[in-house]
Amino acid sequence: MLERIRIVLIGTSHPGNIGATARAMHNMGLADLALVAPRSESRSAEAISRASGADKILHHAPVYDDLESAVADCRLVVGASARSRTLPWPMITPRALGERLPAELADAEARVALVFGREDTGLTNAELQRCHAHVHIPTNPDYSSLNLAAAVQVLTYECRLAWLDHQATDSAPATQGDAESAEEASDQSPKEPGQAASSEHEAVFGIAWDHPPASHADLERYFEHLERTLIALKFHDPDKPRQLMARLRRLYLRARPDQMEINILRGILSATEKQVARGDQE
């Protein structure tokens, strides 16, 4: 899917921006760059340096005279733009654009173009009006001019996320094994605000553990051991429990300790008990 998304730069004046665009694209798995009437040398030393290893994309990028020819084979053309100009045009957010891509690109022949204008003046009205829709990256209204490559980075990031989500959806009941799919799954699952903290941690943090989580029984044995030790330390008086054990339970349960962690915590308790016994002997 990503290989059929074309990034079109029109009239770019800084070679560094062309290079940084290639880097941003390659980082996100895109490869199809087209240049329209560039005002700088796309294969200059500065462009290649900023491409930082992604210069293959620069060397393959065709140069066109106008937008028309650069997007002739594309079924959907979206122009990056500040909010609507003289004539209001269909606007789409970067996220909504991403969500739309899998459907737009479902047909293996389909291509989509994302079009970026000049550093100083953006896209002309004529160019904007060749686009099916305009995409606006939400910015600080007091300071809205994004660097060109930064804008490409944000939109290609949304393309990649949409592609990852789509793959995860496609690949049947997500079997939450590796970190990769766990992360993608957590991207997809809508966050229900105010879910129990434990499940939220699991969903949000998509933890890739190196040891299996401790069982309930392991945890209970730990809490017994902890209480015994705290009594020996005279830190805890079961006749005046206040909320001590409840607070400690809440803390450790929230952390969802794994088996190795519980072994470490119990090892610390045993070492502590030994010290108490040594002090008591004399």
Add this chain to the structure above:
Amino acid sequence: MLERIRIVLIGTSHPGNIGATARAMHNMGLADLALVAPRSESRSAEAISRASGADKILHHAPVYDDLESAVADCRLVVGASARSRTLPWPMITPRALGERLPAELADAEARVALVFGREDTGLTNAELQRCHAHVHIPTNPDYSSLNLAAAVQVLTYECRLAWLDHQATDSAPATQGDAESAEEASDQSPKEPGQAASSEHEAVFGIAWDHPPASHADLERYFEHLERTLIALKFHDPDKPRQLMARLRRLYLRARPDQMEINILRGILSATEKQVARGDQE
């Protein structure tokens, strides 16, 4: 909310990246930049040129010697990182991080830090282990090294989207307290420690939170105290550290202890030290 998100750059070697970071931040409405041991001049001509009008952020950015001091007042510290290193750590996606921010920053005192490492070597293991979680921007596995400012752009974009979403939700039928009015209420009511925060935290974590979360500095003091105690117990040999402290850090950072819990944990350590001293005396 956005003004309480700090971008921390560690050991940046290219002034252009510092400037481009300032521009990315300003575009997305962030302003709090902190530099840790920069390896380049953050106010050089190149930095200012790439900041492209956002150089106010550069001029206000404090310089610290280490990560520790740059994030001491932050309640949540998230490091930008490739997927887990030797010791897996809680991972969060950029989107999930954004979704979490309004809750994390609901308390008007709360600050969040997003930490970015060196262009060549990223964050050290010690730095990564000071973070509650690591955020990974999904990239092409064959070419995963994002430009530093591009990574800042993506994460600050997610911050802005989350803020916009949160505002949109808030401006719906005025239900219970937005952060603003909760704050006013707590200003007026007599200060029972933790009480005003209570309902806010409840909403935030979905559990009955009665005390505000511990700060980074509180946590670091706890970890120092813990290590000292484990050495006294002869449970930990700093010359053969294995991964003991890293594993314990990961466990406690994951649990996000509140101030009362940290007081309890430190109380247990002090009681343990007293026992060790008693045993040593005889």
